[in-house]
Every structure is written in structure tokens, then in C-alpha cells.
Amino acid sequence: MSNSIVATxxxxxxxxxxxxxxxxxxxxxxxxxxxxxxxxxxxxxxxSAKVAPWEANGLVxxxxxxxQNINGGSSNQHYMPMQNPSxxxxxxxxxxxxxxxxxxxxxxxxxxxxxxxxGRPQPYIIKNGNGNLLPQTSPTSSFPASSDISNRSTxxxxxxxxxxxxxxxxxxxxxxxxxxxxxGNPLGEKLIPRGETSTNSSPLPEFNTRxxxxxxxxxxxxxxxxxxxDEDTNADGEETQNIILCLYDKVTxxxxxxxxxLKDGIMSVNGRDYLFQKGNGDxxx
Amino acid sequence: MTxxxxxxxxxxxxxxxxxxxDELIKQDRITPQLAMKVLLQFDKSIAETLEHxxxxxxxxxxxxxxxxxxxxxVWTFIIKNxxxxxxxxxxxxxxxxxxxxNSK
Numbered sequence: 001m002s003n004s005i006v007a008t009x010x011x012x013x014x015x016x017x018x019x020x021x022x023x024x025x026x027x028x029x030x031x032x033x034x035x036x037x038x039x040x041x042x043x044x045x046x047x048s049a050k051v052a053p054w055e056a057n058g059l060v061x062x063x064x065x066x067x068q069n070i071n072g073g074s075s076n077q078h079y080m081p082m083q084n085p086s087x088x089x090x091x092x093x094x095x096x097x098x099x100x101x102x103x104x105x106x107x108x109x110x111x112x113x114x115x116x117x118x119g120r121p122q123p124y125i126i127k128n129g130n131g132n133l134l135p136q137t138s139p140t141s142s143f144p145a146s147s148d149i150s151n152r153s154t155x156x157x158x159x160x161x162x163x164x165x166x167x168x169x170x171x172x173x174x175x176x177x178x179x180x181x182x183x184g185n186p187l188g189e190k191l192i193p194r195g196e197t198s199t200n201s202s203p204l205p206e207f208n209t210r211x212x213x214x215x216x217x218x219x220x221x222x223x224x225x226x227x228x229x230d231e232d233t234n235a236d237g238e239e240t241q242n243i244i245l246c247l248y249d250k251v252t253x254x255x256x257x258x259x260x261x262l263k264d265g266i267m268s269v270n271g272r273d274y275l276f277q278k279g280n281g282d283x284x285x
Numbered sequence: 286m287t288x289x290x291x292x293x294x295x296x297x298x299x300x301x302x303x304x305x306x307d308e309l310i311k312q313d314r315i316t317p318q319l320a321m322k323v324l325l326q327f328d329k330s331i332a333e334t335l336e337h338x339x340x341x342x343x344x345x346x347x348x349x350x351x352x353x354x355x356x357x358x359v360w361t362f363i364i365k366n367x368x369x370x371x372x373x374x375x376x377x378x379x380x381x382x383x384x385x386x387n388s389k
Contacts, residue, residue, distance in 0.1 A: 242382065266296040266335070274341075
């Protein structure tokens with residue numbers, strides 16, 4: 001049963017990694033206590049994830065024969081930081097984003113919503129998105145606002161540019177929403193006078209008070225024409241999604257029959273982990 | 286192989302390590318560069334462990350392939366209702382995602 005060996009394999013990996021980074025920690029002038037702390041945090045999190053039947057006693061004895069008292073005492077302490085694992089993580093992502101984009105504090109509140117919905121992959125996209133978007137977007141010219149505004153107000157904004165930026169990457173759409181708020185809030189103040197000169201001044205106050213919704217009827221990203229199935233697939237909670245991470249030797253297809261030869265895989269299925277050296281898959285499309 | 290795949294960082298053990306490192310970075314006890322080094326070492330260790338220490342085989346059969354994607358030498362499949370067969374047990378699943386990097 002590849003689940004019974006998971007605990008052993010994982011302990012082996014942890015030990016191996018810790019041994020090998022000991023030198024890196026020393027080179028960086030970091031105390032070994034921090035290394036031990038990392039090891040304890042790591043083991044704590046894996047055990048609490050309950051992905052494999054863990055023999056806690058065996059594990060504790062292996063690593064901390066001399067420090068069992070400390071372990072017993074400190075194990076309670078570990079639950080404290082673990083109670084808020086998501087908050088520091090979220091704040092970490094948020095502050096990183098803030099420092100890059102120089103956002104007003106009001107926009108941070110909106111970030112929370114978006115971060116919660118998007119889940120884990122979002123940070124990577126945020127980083128890349130910032131890297132990609134900042135050179136491209138200058139606050140004045142590429143202020144896409146919401147599509148409502150770009151359609152209704154005077155053509156101050158270059159719609160072609162907006163659409164290009166919209167179509168760059170589907171995931172960046174959510175990002176765009178955030179950035180528009182961020183750039184939009186200071187800019188909105190500048191543009192309200194302009195908006196008043198145009199015939200329709202109502203869209204701008206709308207934009208300032210509510211979160212921009214991108215449900216529009218044209219072909220922009222996130223329009224009603226989007227296939228809802230794809231969104232459901234991507235919006236699945238990453239924790240509960242059954243996933244296999246592996247290497248492939250061969251993937252072949254005959255008509256609609258697909259055959260895969262896989263190897264060296266970690267499977268997370270129904271909340272438990274399994275490992276395999278070789279795997280075979282047969283599917284029909 | 287000097288460069289190992291980072292895909293295993295998405296596994297439970299990888300995420301646990303990343304979370305732990307993030308906590309220590311937040312507490313200013315390690316630098317992000319050191320955390321990167323740890324993750325690189327993790328990529329290496331997990332790849333070698335899976336290659337040499339694991340002997341089990343698995344089979345997934347007769348599922349309906351819902352989505353397939355091949356980009357940058359990475360295959361991503363989404364399978365509906367596969368039947369996962371491991372060494373001694375069979376696990377029914379309603380949906381599973383496979384992310385596979387080139388082994389060569």
C-alpha cells in the first residue's frame with residue numbers, strides 16, 4: 001500500500017533536506033535553532049494535514065532523542081502560529097503587492113476579497129502580473145476603468161489599448177480589477193472633473209463607490225459568453241482537489257484513446273497521499 | 286541533473302515546507318534567499334527519493350478524459366471518474382488532475 005510508506009518516505013525527505021541545508025544556514029550566519037524550528041514547523045504541518053498514517057512516536061525519537069522535553073513543551077506552542085497560517089500568508093502576499101504597486105490603503109481591503117477567492121496560484125500571477133503590467137500600463141493612458149465607463153464616457157481612454165491589455169492573460173483579469181482600483185482611486189479624483197464635462201457623469205461615482213464588476217455583454221473577458229465549466233474547474237479548492245504530480249515517459253493517443261506512462265509521482269486523493277514509481281493511464285476523450 | 290522540477294512544491298509536503306519557510310521569513314529569522322535555497326534542495330531531495338526509494342506502481346483506468354493540455358513540455362489532464370488502482374487497494378475518485386513534466 002503506497003500510503004503506508006508515505007510517512008517513512010516523507011520523514012526521509014525532511015531529514016535529507018535539513019541535513020543538506022545545514023551548511024547553507026551556517027553560511028548565512030543563521031543559528032541552528034532556526035533550522036530546528038523549520039524542521040519542527042514542517043513536520044507539524046505535514047502531520048496535521050493527515051495525509052498519511054504517521055507514527056508520531058517513532059518520528060520524535062528519531063530526531064529529538066535529547067530534546068523530548070522541549071518537544072513536549074513546544075508542541076503546544078506550535079499550534080499558536082498554526083492557528084493563523086493563512087493570515088500571515090495573506091498579509092505577506094498583500095504587503096508584497098503593496099510595496100510593488102504603491103497602493104492606497106483603501107485598495108488593500110479589496111485585495112483581501114480577491115486573494116481569498118483566487119487561492120494559492122494567485123501570488124505567482126500577482127508577481128508576474130506586476131512585472132508585466134507595470135511597464136505596460138501608464139496611469140494616464142491605460143486606465144481601463146470598467147468597461148461600463150469606457151463604453152459610455154467620452155473617449156479619453158484608448159479603448160484599443162484597454163482591450164489589448166484585457167486579452168493578455170485571462171487570469172490577469174482579476175489582477176486588472178485590483179490594479180484599476182489601485183490606480184483608479186487616485187486617478188478617479190482627477191477624472192471626476194473631466195467626467196462632469198462629459199454628458200454622463202454618473203458612471204464615475206459608481207465606479208468609485210462600488211467594486212468594479214466586469215460582467216458585461218460584450219466580448220470582454222469574463223463576459224457571459226465564457227464557459228462556466230472552465231471557471232468551476234479552475235476555482236476548485238486546491239486543498240481538496242485530487243491531484244497527481246509526476247513525470248511522464250510517454251503520452252500517446254489513438255483516435256480518442258489516450259495512453260500515458262508516468263513515473264515518480266505523488267498523488268493526493270481524497271485527502272490522503274500516495275506515491276508511485278510507475279503509473280499507467282488509459283483514458284477516453 | 287543540475288536543475289530539478291519545482292512541481293513537487295505543490296504537493297502536501299512541498300506546501301508544508303513553503304508555509305514553514307514563509308512563517309520564518311515573516312518573523313525575519315531567515316532571508317528569502319535562504320528559503321529559495323531550501324526549496325531548491327527540496328526539489329532535489331524529493332526527486333531523488335521518488336526515483337530511488339519508492340517501488341510502488343499505480344494504474345488509472347477507464348476514466349473519461351475531460352481536458353488535456355500540453356504546453357512547455359508539461360501535460361495537464363483532467364480525468365472524470367477514473368478508477369485508481371494502487372498496490373493493494375482501489376480508490377474511486379470523481380475527478381482528478383494530473384500534472385506531468387517530461388522525464389527526459
